[in-house]
Amino acid sequence: MTARIIDGKAFAEKVRAHVAEDVLAVKSKYGITPGLAVVIVGEDPASQVYVRSKVKQTAEAGMNSFHFEMPSDTPEAALIAKVQELNADPRVNGILVQLPLPKHMNEATVIETIVPEKDVDGFHVINTGLLAIGDKKAMVPCTPLGCLMMLQETLGDLSGKKAVVVGRSNIVGKPMAQLLLNANCTVTIAHSRTADLKAEVMAADIVVAAVGRPEMVPGSWLKKGATVIDVGINRIPAPELGEGKNRLVGDVDFASAAEVAGAITPVPGGVGPMTIACLLRNTVTATCRQNRIDL
């Protein structure tokens, strides 16, 4: 069997085109331009590519993009003051504080400072709680939302499917499990202490891998025909490409998994582009809610 490749890049382009249409409508009907503010503390070279495409795609969607870089030794109080300033700025509809933050900061304290209505990452406890009770007002974290969209596009109705989420982070694993549960899947969350990970994965129709360990899920663990969503973005040395070169791999061993799976997302070109598209989508949603606009 050779799996169907789920083209996240192409899907994300469609989502962004739709977002651009909505932005145009909000502008022409209400004279409002959605604005997204991104705050980055310290310079993490791995996030540079991500930030650049985020800024570029915000502009392409016709939205305003506000960008703030603060040095890594910024006091937490100064970052909180910045967030409060953005909370109060009517041109800013969405606020993203790039994670991880430097170790001297408490991430939860900073995230809880963002007003929930502008929390386009969906990381605020209010949004986490709204998602947990299945309330449509929840801002849903971008990566799990992108994964859900790809699953629905691939499988249609997810009701009754057995899903395993490998990884229990607050930003991917837990919200992913909530979304799958809200979509009527039977959900297992597996993690580093799971007794028999292979058996859990083997039982699943849907596998979402979000652990950050390069190629840790081999094809031999998969049920035949399973749908595999690979959230991992790992940079590993690739001497075959030349000295000092790297390549991107997921948390799933793509070559062996593609022999067994029914459909699978590639890395790159799978979940990553969908994450950014969903961030833009969330920013438009936030703009409409803040201005009581019904598109």
Ligand SMILES: Nc1nc(=O)c2c([nH]1)NC[C@@H]1CN(c3ccc(C(=O)N[C@@H](CCC(=O)O)C(=O)O)cc3)C=[N+]21
């Ligand atoms: N508050 C916060 N929200 C985030 O959503 C967030 C964050 N912090 N911190 C960093 C991570 C990382 N992240 C990525 C999103 C898209 C790609 C992406 O589009 N990747 C391309 C490849 C890019 C490349 O070639 O390196 C792909 O997978 O095809 C990557 C990484 C969002 N993050």
